[in-house]
Amino acid sequence: MFVQGGALGALAVVAALAAVSGRRFLLAVVYPVTALAAIALGVVDLAIWLGGGGFAAVLPIGLPTIGLHLRLDQLSAFFGVVINGGVLAASLYGMGLDRAKELTPRVEPLFPLFAAAMNLVLIADDAYAFLFSWELMSLTSWAMVVAHHTNAENRRAGHLYLVMAAIGTTALLFAFGGLAGPAGGYAFDTIRTQAPTPLIAALVLATALVGCGSKGGLIPLHAWLPLAHPAAPSHVSALMSGVMTKVAIYGFVRIAFDLLGPPAWWWSLPPIVLGAITAVLGLLYAVFDRDLKRVLAYSTVENVGVIFVALGLALAFRANGQPAAAAVAMAAALLHILNHSWFKSLLFLGAGAVLHVTGRRDLEGMGGLIHRMPRTAVFFLVGALSISALPPLNGFVSEWLLFQSVIAAPALPQSALNFAAPAIGAMLALAAALAAACFVRVYGVAFLGRPRSVEAARAHEVPLVQQIAMGGLALLCILGGLLGALLTGALAPVLKGLVGSELPNAGTGPTPFSLIAFDASRSNYDAVVIALFVAIASVAALLVVHRLSARRTRRGPAWDCGFPDPSPAIQYSASSFSQPLRRVYGAVVFSARETVVMPPPGDLQPARFSVALIDYIWTTLYIAPWRALLRLSERLNALQFLTIRRYLVLMFAALVILLSIAAVTI
């Protein structure tokens, strides 16, 4: 607890110092201090997650009669590890920023505050503390989004973010209101003792889904995320995408699994359905986008969807009294949270590196970076393969667990869930395949091939400390993949707290690295054995090939079926890579239309090709209500020009209506 206090205090102090003085040196000092604080906080969290313990305290600050309840239990500690790992990587990356050019008083003072706010959300133990730190988190991140406010697009992103954050917090406010009940017990301990009525529980669940879903980017509340996350400086994007979305999920887990009491089976439907739609749509957005950072942000949306599906399944299994299956689904969710925080931070830092050296976010201007930035290319490749859920990396471990829990879903008694199971399974498989397509596209266009712009041709490697930040995360992705079974085993205490069971036969497999979902005879996945196997097979193949083959290698121009063209413009671009997917999926989901304008024969003008996509969610759920609101406010504008007598009539009418409602209801 003292470590927590000390570390959070240090973050606040360094933030204040940096803000007040604004000197370059103090701005630069922010990152080492944040890194140290993250290490301290992370170690404490890790100890509590694995070893139990934790602390609870009531501080006499905050609201007069309530005070400030703080508590760190194993669930919070697990999320604390996720968050502080991401903060550490982002701070390391920040240490490599160019002191003269890249530090600004608009970002650096807020960075430690943002980190502290996310930690505060985790240890908040009453609604007031929770909402306060939640808002602090939103505002600090918002301020960093609009740090480069001269760009109109960033301003627009910041505006939308602010609106959506306000809607989300309002929803959470109602959720806690419902949880607290008429007595108004806002401390989480008091809330746990009350059992809300089914109606209240449904309302709380819906508002929590809106509040946490909007922060996490659940479709249809995602619109701000792909605008705001890329607008911030890259290491902040890494934090927002890799870590802040996890805080949002923490909020949902805390409310749905801890505060709200025993679930009803239908609670699981909204997260499952929305999550599955989010997973597929998020990637469809991603695969058609050309902006590297926005692609990553959309992929965050997808991963949040996947996590919500897992959470929904866990709710369903738990409601039906199948704790073992609930543990599998929950383990999938928690593991995916951890994994996603690693590979998404890695990918955003990699995108930051690319942005830094080429000055470009548009994929169409990149290419060939694997030759100019060899280490970053390796790290980014690890991240890209992990996020595509390919074995033996870490993304696949959680994906595998999730598929196992989907396979168990047909055994549920409710026919709605039964029939949903194959649809969910198919949608998740589609999302996984789309993720592979999306990241093959990103990597193939950005890092492989030939440079498409002068900047890409002149790229160079980033500073060592930034390489360390990315390399560490890449290592975690590999280790998390190989040791997934051990990691899942380590989740046991958190799982017990949330769903009342751990994985049933964990650790009984043939090797300690065998991941067993239900039963060794039912399904098993052993990353270490497979990796060993693949390693042996490739070494054997190499040896044999080298013994038998000519071993001669010659370099020559690319063959390309006899039509090599030295111009890099002839390469497949990001847009052309997504063309088959656009035809197949885009035509259905976004009404994608391709228009080709050919000049008449003999005319020397170039032919033009354009693609139009319609984002129906944006047009129907955002633009239309906004227009309606405008129209309504124009209408209501008349209210400002009434006579005093009319105003009195209005007030009197309101009073009478309220009184009559009171007369009827009381």
Added chain:
Amino acid sequence: MSADLAKQFLAQGVQMFLVLLIAPLAVGVVRRVKARLMRRQGAPLLQGYRDLAKLLRKESVLAENASWLFRAAPCLIFALTWVAAALVPSFASGLMFNWAADVVALVALLGAARALLALAGMDVGTGFGGIGSSREMMIATLAEPAMMLIVLTLAIAAGTTRLAGVADFFIAEPLAVRVSLALSLVALIIVALAENARIPVDNPVTHLELTMVHEAMILEYSGRHLALVEAASYLKLVLYLSLLICLFAPFGMAPATAGIGGWIVGLLAWTAKLLTGAALLGVWEVSIAKMRVFRLPDFLGIAFIFGFLAILLAFLTRGAVQ
């Protein structure tokens, strides 16, 4: 116990080299059948081995800007496919490391090989490499949901996603006509055609620009690198044929407890079924035309629909039994 382990280990080793050994022959059978049906003489059955030997002897020409990824990919693709093929029970279900990956993991291993191949196709920065990669990934997005549905049906029927477990279940179960299984069989055949770049999804023998998918990705490879990629594609064919055999026609396969005698029976049965499957593939390929790329969603959609119907019918049967 240790004798048992030794036997399983031996089975695993035999399997590992068996698939490697038989893969070019299976491809040879497909080509031969196709050629004979077109009233051509056709290459000898052993042409696959000769092709590989020839490619290994030739020098490898790399494009000037090919990166390390381009050189490393063939070896990894080969290793991933080989390991996946070694994990599908063929002649005996008691393989040493069969437990290391269930169907889900197996599909993902192949997915990893595919992603690497698609990346390698993008590496040199040519038009054809890109066209192949992008189409390959599009086809994968159509095939994987169907595959997931097939896995789900099998899991509902057999209660396991371990291949050996499913095979043991179907060996023990009296052969029964089940609509849901028949539907998943059709679905799996379609998925297998797509994954192996066979007609009507892709044509493995053509280098016609507009129709290439798989061949376009490996266009820049030559020499030993091409040999490894080709060997991986042979292995993949054997893998999917073995998968079909293991799931839908496992009779003859030696159960985990069988002795050497059972192995020999299993070996003969598997080889016969594999080569029959290859011959059937040859017949299929001459009797149907290659589809336009953008007709593929319809074709793979059949797999999806059949997979989904299979699950619904499996629910129905289960509901009736309960």
Added chain:
Amino acid sequence: MIRGYELSHLLAGVMLVTSFALLYQERIASVINTFAAQSVTLALAVAWAAFSQDRSELFITALIALCLKGIVIPVALHRTVVRLGIHREVEKVVGVGIALMVGLALTGLAQALLLKVTQGTASHAREELALALAIILLGFLMMILRRNAVTQVVGFMSMENGLILAATGARGMPLVVEVSVAFSVLIALFVFAVFVFRIRERFDTIDIEALDRMRGDAR
């Protein structure tokens, strides 16, 4: 008995698959052929029911299905189609993919409903009924999603196939034969009507949507 149950289940399943095939077909000729296949399967299913349940009167139904809907009507429709010159493509309201997805959802709905409603009855009948209801719904869907009169008639007849399957599956349903005869007469009337009103149908299909397809391969 297990075998008998499995065979009828198999035949009903095949009928369901042909229903999906009807939705999937791009050409009117193959729609008619698929329908013929479905009717033949129905005839087999009914014959099997007659044999296994010892209800010899059902053989009449099977015979009607085989002769009329398996042979006569398809041949007649083929002729009509050729004479009207509309044997090329099926004119659809929505794409094949969406139609199939809706079909899947309807099948799921049929099963969820029947498994719930018929809880406790003999398992055999439940399955048959669920499949039959799905076939009926798919036939209905086909009537809605297709513009051309011929394909609509096929949809209607496929619905009727589903009805007869349901009638034979549910044991103890009276008047199965009579019902099937009555339906057959009705269908004959329909087909006749198509003959008579063929000219109007031809003009109906020349609408603007037909021009949409001329834009090349943007599908």
